[in-house]
Amino acid sequence: MPEVTLVEAVNTALARAMGTDENVVVLGEDVGVNGGVFRATAGLQERFGEARVIDTPLAENLIAGTAVGMAAHGLKPIAEIQFMGFIYPALDQLLSHASRLRTRTRGRLTCPLVLRAPFGGGIHAPEHHSESTEALFAHIPGLRVVIPSSPARAYGLLLASIHDPDPVVFLEPKRIYRIVKQDVADDGHALPLDVCFVLRSGTDVTLVTWGAMTHETIQAADALSSAGISAEVIDVATIKPLDIETILESVEKTGRCVIVHEAARSGGWGAEISAQIMERGLLSLLAPVQRVTGYDTVMPLFRLEDRYMPSVDRIVQAAHATLGFE
Amino acid sequence: MTVSFKFDSLQYLDTDGAVVFEPLPEWANDAAILIPLYRTMVETRAFDAKAVALQRTGQLGTYASSLGQEAIGVATASVMTADDVLLPTYREYGAQFWRGTTMAEILLYWGGDERGSDYAGPRGDFPISVPIATHACHAVGVAYAMKLRQQPHAAVCFVGDGATSKGDFYEAINAAGVWRLPVVFVVTNNQWAISVPVSKQTAAETLAHKSVAAGIAGRRVDGNDCLAMKQAATEAIDNARNGRGPTLLEALTYRMSDHTTADDASRYRSAEEVDAHRLQDPIDRLRRYMESRGLWADAEEQELHDATAQRVEQQVKVYLDTPAPAPQTMFDHLYATLPRAFDAQRQAVIEEK
Known part of the structure; x- marks a missing residue:
């Protein structure tokens, strides 16, 4: 291959x-x-x-x-x-x-x-x-x-x-x-649409993301793992239509959810995912759903770009926030 | 410096139906050609009056009338085959009726029912495009597919004068020129885009001039002269089908009606202006011509009007007798197969009383 x-x-x-x-x-x-x-x-x-x-x-x-x-x-x-x-x-x-x-x-x-x-x-x-x-x-x-x-x-x-x-x-x-x-084998084999992919199994917190941010999110899961926290990582892949079932199953298990995306926060797709978790999974939640996103600003030119993008640290902190919620 | 040149408008008949330009096309003496054109124009007009009446009595939604511009669609469609593809804007019912779309379907469409765009007529024809000029790009795609498959067909796209101000239109005629596509853009220039006259749309001398920048053929035609319209459409569609490239065909007419039933044109144009255009009527003109040649008589006229009235009533009945679709059908054609993500919403619609 x-x-x-x-x-x-x-x-x-x-x-x-x-x-x-x-x-x-x-x-x-x-x-x-x-x-x-x-x-x-x-x-x-x-x-x-x-x-x-x-x-x-x-x-x-x-x-x-x-x-x-x-x-x-x-x-x-x-x-x-x-x-x-x-x-x-x-x-x-x-x-x-x-x-x-x-x-x-x-x-x-x-x-x-x-x-x-x-x-x-x-x-x-x-x-x-x-x-x-x-x-x-x-x-x-x-x-x-x-x-x-x-x-x-x-x-x-x-x-x-x-x-x-x-x-x-x-x-x-x-x-x-x-x-x-x-x-990657060029075997003509398609993957299914409309389903999330669970990149890593975990039990303490669910990290939901897509695209390039899967990389920072996996790194965050590694960092959390070093601290003894088991994070499940979900790659949404098809964001519309949304496979909320896979996310709900995970949240039911972990009780905590952090959604990570590069896009601006307000009205971002994380808001939709969060809303659906509230509607259907509220009683599974041990803490409010957290979002780690770009800011509600115009995307800065690249001198400040790294400060705009969600970092591994921000994801780790958000996960800790869900774990520390009382 | 301004470069100036002329696009002459093709016209065979004056307002009395007298021949002012020769030679006439061969078929111009053929009753078997002319009568169906005339009949469809008369039917389109009768339909139009009925649709406005239905709207005024609360039995139809907002409706865009085609009054006075029937010749353009009917004559153009008469040159098309079932394998050609029509991409209409609103107000081209004449073309649609000729091709097999039913009056009941058009009423369903303006009556708020998607089934009105599931045409009985050519299944590849596009539905009415409301966002102005957006379908000009679709015509490029359709024509590209025809050319790629080496099919001898044409895409025929109708837009109005206002549409020629949009980027979609320029992008489409430009690409059609680059790829030398089998497409005809018929610009129904009825002088008004709601309240804005052509003089405020463009400083170009004519709309046909816009063909020059795109490197495609341009032509002007009297769109109220059914013979001229058919001849110009014949040449343009023939060129498209035979690898001679696209044409921008500016068809001159006048919007005799308000923009839609929701509009009041007296706010922006005078009754005198509208009245002056009554003389140009395409139906009267063709009838006078046919009468002068002995191809049509009063008895036939009466028979046609009676038959048309019956046909329109029958189609109105089909429309009015069509029950509203079940509410959950709004999900039925959203995707080929409804994704599971929307099952709950569909169920909620079913359960809501």
Whole structure:
């Protein structure tokens, strides 16, 4: 099995999907000759041709809207938005069309597209390149929002997203595009959508996170373990629809929960998870649910970026707070 | 410096139905071609009057009338095949009826029922797009799929004059040009985007001029002249199907109605202005032309009006007799399979009395 990075796993999954299904097309800015600014689509145009690996004009609304038209007419478009910071012109197409075409035509037309975008902070990128706004998309009825946290999950979840008969926003945490290598077999095996993955079992506190923050969260679990505290770590993976059952089962066991995300705090997806725990798991709780998040500020430029991002220390402290609650 | 050039408007018939430009297309003497066009325009107008009446009597939601611009949709659709794809905005019922969407479906749609967009007509046609010009990008995607599969079909997208101010429109015509796609953008220029006239939308001399920046063919046509409209659509769709690229077709007409039943156009335009456009009526014009050629007579006119009235009543009955969907159906087409996460909400809807 080859050792690959997360972005290489994305590339492998794209090539696998294109090789398996001639209806799969890739479109976006610089995805063709250049192979994508992060190299996620490297080599695809050489292999599958210009007609299926499409360099689009520089217009994100067009990219998303074209993908809607393609998907409704029988193709399987995988559209790339170069950075999440530039995704907002596409929001109209996702909200007004992709997410509701099936509903508004009673299933006559459907929209099996995947919209990929790198997102998140921590790589000292220029302005508009570091935000995490996954909750904007998770709020939209009819969409799926999927976020991988490792090369293996990038491969398996992207294949699953491509196979899915409905629109998927697939957000790739670019901070971990290349920091970890993992053995990933290119066997075409998809992972299940709509379920959380339990990365580590524990009994004292449940740490819930997704994307790049799984790394800090695992480190926090290690630190807690050194202090004799057993933390369970859950990677939500598909944030919408939310697999609350797995989270509730864990909280029932541990009685404590800390939710970790890079995105701003108010109205972040942690708020939704916390609300659902309150609604259905209140009596399991031994302490209030804690959130460790980015602040309700504009994402600072990178001199202060590290102070914005949840740190291992902040996660550990929040876990201690739940354990110290009386 | 301002570069100036002309887009002449294609027109065969004057307001009296007299021929002012020749040669006419061959089919212009063919009753078998003209009568169905005329019939669908008359049906569309009768439907339209009925829909407004239903809204005024509380039996329909807000409705956007197509009064006075029937020729554009009907003539364009008459050139399309079932395998072509229509991407309509509201006010293009003529095109939809020609293709097989039923009046009852359009009433269901404006009557607040999604089943109205599950068309009996071509199953690949798009539903009415309300967010202005957003579907122009869909037309690009549909046309791309047709081209990729080497199918000899075309995507036909209808937008209004206001839509040509939106980024979606520019992005779509630009990409259609780059990829030389089999798509036709019909701009129904009815002079008004709710209360804003074309003169406040753009400083461009015509809307067809916008084709130049996109590097695609542009054409202007008298959209109230059914013959000219059909001829222009024939050429544009034929070019699309045969690899000769996209066309922006500006069809000139006038919105005789309020924007919707929720609008009062007397706030922003004069009755004199509206009256002046009555002379331009596309239905009267085609009828006079057909009468002058001996292709149509009063008896047939009366018969058509009677049959149309019956048909509209029958469709209204289908609409009014359709019970509201069960509340839980709002979940039924949210995803291919409803994720477990929403089971409880669906159940709550069922249980709420």
